[in-house]
Amino acid sequence: MSQPALEPHADGLPAPRRYIAVAVLLLTLVLVVLDIAIANIALPSIAASLHASPGDTVWVVSSYQLAVLVALLPCGVIGEMMGARRVFLAGVALFTLASAACAFSGTLSMLVAARFVQGLGGGAIMALGIMNLRFSVPQRLLGTIIGINAMTIAISSAAGPGIAGAILAVAPWPWLFAVNVPLGIVVLASGAALARTEGVPRRLDGRALVANTLMFVLFFLGADRIAQNPVLGGLMIAGAAVCLFTLLRIERLSAAPLVPIDLLATPAFRVAVIASVCCFTGQMLGLIALPFYLQHRLGMTATEAGLYMMPWPAAVAVTAPISGRLANRVKTAWLCAAGGALLAVGLASVGLSPAGADRTIFIVGTVIAGLGFGLFQTPNNRILLLSAPKARSGGAGAMQGTARLTGQTLGAIAMAVVFGVVPLASAPEVALVLAAAAAALAAVVSLGRVRHEAASWSQAVGNAS
Numbered sequence: 001m002s003q004p005a006l007e008p009h010a011d012g013l014p015a016p017r018r019y020i021a022v023a024v025l026l027l028t029l030v031l032v033v034l035d036i037a038i039a040n041i042a043l044p045s046i047a048a049s050l051h052a053s054p055g056d057t058v059w060v061v062s063s064y065q066l067a068v069l070v071a072l073l074p075c076g077v078i079g080e081m082m083g084a085r086r087v088f089l090a091g092v093a094l095f096t097l098a099s100a101a102c103a104f105s106g107t108l109s110m111l112v113a114a115r116f117v118q119g120l121g122g123g124a125i126m127a128l129g130i131m132n133l134r135f136s137v138p139q140r141l142l143g144t145i146i147g148i149n150a151m152t153i154a155i156s157s158a159a160g161p162g163i164a165g166a167i168l169a170v171a172p173w174p175w176l177f178a179v180n181v182p183l184g185i186v187v188l189a190s191g192a193a194l195a196r197t198e199g200v201p202r203r204l205d206g207r208a209l210v211a212n213t214l215m216f217v218l219f220f221l222g223a224d225r226i227a228q229n230p231v232l233g234g235l236m237i238a239g240a241a242v243c244l245f246t247l248l249r250i251e252r253l254s255a256a257p258l259v260p261i262d263l264l265a266t267p268a269f270r271v272a273v274i275a276s277v278c279c280f281t282g283q284m285l286g287l288i289a290l291p292f293y294l295q296h297r298l299g300m301t302a303t304e305a306g307l308y309m310m311p312w313p314a315a316v317a318v319t320a321p322i323s324g325r326l327a328n329r330v331k332t333a334w335l336c337a338a339g340g341a342l343l344a345v346g347l348a349s350v351g352l353s354p355a356g357a358d359r360t361i362f363i364v365g366t367v368i369a370g371l372g373f374g375l376f377q378t379p380n381n382r383i384l385l386l387s388a389p390k391a392r393s394g395g396a397g398a399m400q401g402t403a404r405l406t407g408q409t410l411g412a413i414a415m416a417v418v419f420g421v422v423p424l425a426s427a428p429e430v431a432l433v434l435a436a437a438a439a440a441l442a443a444v445v446s447l448g449r450v451r452h453e454a455a456s457w458s459q460a461v462g463n464a465s
Contacts, residue, residue, distance in 0.1 A: 021195065024187055038163060050107060068122050150381070336379050
């Protein structure tokens with residue numbers, strides 16, 4: 001497959017343009033991550049303002065997540081075809097315009113529709129942010145930058161609820177979306193700093209786009225209904241599996257597959273994707289179960305529970321850049337296995353703690369879990385991205401995002417099932433043990449990459465050049 005045309009500096013951009021490009025990409029990442037975090041906090045205010053039921057208002061969050069899932073894989077391919085910078089900035093423009101539409105929405109239907117469009121822009125940003133980063137940063141700095149990327153996500157996620165609360169204390173909920181507009185304009189104005197790639201002309205099969213859309217719509221809606229209506233939810237998820245099979249059949253000879261079959265044929269890439277799904281399944285299970293554990297098991301208020309949840313993202317923020325540097329010296333398979341094991345130990349220590357246990361056990365357990373998650377994520381993302389040629393970085397970035405969202409959705413499904421079959425008094429502990437099992441599985445899967453590590457690393461060095 002031919003490489004896209006690139007500006008003369010093949011191994012990243014020259015300074016200071018490189019730093020401007022990284023700053024633009026990190027600012028955009030903050031924009032998207034914060035928007036996800038603050039929308040959850042705003043739901044009660046939105047429901048009261050628009051005279052909507054709490055159940056219907058959840059679609060303000062769900063429509064965005066669904067749109068991101070639908071857009072990730074197509075945007076990865078389109079970015080490779082048309083140029084990563086061009087499609088990335090188009091996603092930023094769409095995200096910014098949709099943010100303005102959210103701020104001016106007068107009905108719940110308008111807001112949900114605007115959030116869906118915003119999610120399409122977010123999908124382009126998530127899919128192509130890494131591709132732009134890879135063309136902007138030299139190979140020698142990539143591990144460190146991926147670590148900073150993970151740290152930025154952790155800090156933004158942790159800060160989101162506080163920022164949302166501060167805005168809502170002085171302004172109505174539309175301002176939560178309006179603040180995206182000036183930030184989006186800054187990104188668009190600075191977008192010329194990103195590396196220019198011309199792309200590779202290819203044809204995108206419309207049938208594959210339809211199958212991809214149906215697959216994620218059925219999967220998402222099935223996951224949303226699995227607890228209330230297991231039969232209907234199960235049928236929808238089965239339908240999503242049929243759509244995936246159909247999509248793979250359509251794309252078996254495609255030069256631009258939405259599902260990056262060519263990349264998944266590489267052992268290092270395939271193992272990293274599977275491990276990522278397992279790890280994010282455990283992460284989501286844990287993040288949903290822990291607040292219930294704090295409030296129902298330890299009798300905390302919601303405010304206290306929020307404070308006790310902060311050590312996890314703080315530990316991730318500390319560990320992620322360190323693990324990026326370690327990935328330059330230690331085999332990523334061992335780092336990922338150690339990270340998954342620490343995440344499992346941290347979650348299990350909380351879930352298996354005896355009744356009446358001291359709150360210190362919770363803090364220590366969540367700090368260990370955060371350290372493990374940060375240690376796992378950066379090296380796993382590094383090998384996933386470097387296992388793909390630069391020309392296929394769009395597909396790799398899209399698959400990375402898809403693995404993350406798929407794992408988080410599976411974690412939410414598992415939590416819904418636990419709530420459906422286990423009494424509330426013990427459901428959080430059961431969920432935390434399951435989360436630990438998923439994290440341990442991520443560690444075991446990562447160990448399967450040890451025998452491929454040397455060959456994979458040699459290939460990664462060649463791909464990066």
